[in-house]
Amino acid sequence: MSEGQSKRRVGIVGYGHLGQYLVRRLQDNGLQHGLELAFVWNRDANKLKGTVPVELQLGKLTDFLERRVDIIIEVAHPCIAQAHGESFLKAADFMVGSPTALADLETELKLREAARQSGHTLYIPSGALWGGQDIQRMDDGGMLQALTVTMVKHPNSFRLGGHLGELAQGAQQKRTVLYDGPVRRLCPLAPNNVNTMAAACMAAPSLGFDGVKGCLIADPDLPDYHVVETEATGPGGFSVRTRRKNPAACGAVTGAATFTAFWSSLLVCQGHGGRVYLC
Structure with missing residues (x-):
């Protein structure tokens, strides 16, 4: 400076x-x-x-x-x-x-x-969230038709209560889908775990929290990293998929790269x- x-x-x-x-x-x-x-x-x-x-x-x-x-x-x-x-x-x-x-x-x-x-x-x-500004540009141009964000973590990396918490605890032996649906309904159920999904919703206001789809998965075979996958689709068969592996200590809610x-x-x-x- x-x-x-x-x-x-x-x-x-x-x-x-x-x-x-x-x-x-x-x-x-x-x-x-x-x-x-x-x-x-x-x-x-x-x-x-x-x-x-x-x-x-x-x-x-x-x-x-x-x-x-x-x-x-x-x-x-x-x-x-x-x-x-x-x-x-x-x-x-x-x-x-x-x-x-x-x-x-x-x-x-x-x-x-x-x-x-x-x-x-x-x-x-x-x-x-990888490619957030690209998603935002697609949305600004009226080209974004659908957006899905999938987050996969070890069961111990979730801080969940209620039914989702029970599902996560029961996922110690096999990969389990905890939630699949609109992000708006998921955020109050997992406020500390799906900020990446919420950021995607803000990057795509034409879809918003009701239109962006979120999928939350517990996988016991991911002891030392988190996975975030996004899929954006547009007109004429256009689509982009990304997959981000974020190193994380076992049980950590936030990955190191974040x-x-x-x-x-x-x-x-x-x-x-x-x-x-x-x-």
Whole structure:
């Protein structure tokens, strides 16, 4: 960063594995990219002690305005975007690390409108979604007719309750389809596991959460990586299929490559105006 160039101040909401990674990157080499850590908030504030300087700890999330941030990154839980996203966007750009929150139609419309009125950007990180901007271009051109996202993980890599959780637990011996249908219905059932699908829905607003199909599969033969497959189809028999293998520790919800993908997304979050932007 050149001398005199202003820094973009970043607030991190959530201090799990991904939040910790982003905080370290910002502390280690954020300044060379024009980024400065402004605050870190976590529901359990004790988790910040000894690792985050006291002056960077935000006690109450509603006090974020005092830190005068340029962009807020949520890597905590979908409820954060639903409860605070509108307030965030009135004051700063906002990256939704849990885009399953937007499967709630009221939340999606509210945040789209907040971005439009404020001139701030609602950023959707690509995460483990490969080819998201290509999907977006197809959609913008009216060429996207169907989109399916399939996610395959070891049963222990899911954080599921209810019927889906029971299915996952019963999949220790054989590959099992946990869900196959519209992404909107799946997001509230698996809010921590299908953010990639939610990002695809935001990349394809003509289909949206009701039109994009999601398939969730538990496979005991995938102990050290996750698989994300996408299939986009268009007119005249056009189709594109991708398959992404993401290394992941056994039982990890988030694959290793997704961490660096988030950092790369953050680096492009500037100057996109009052709209939704896949980054």
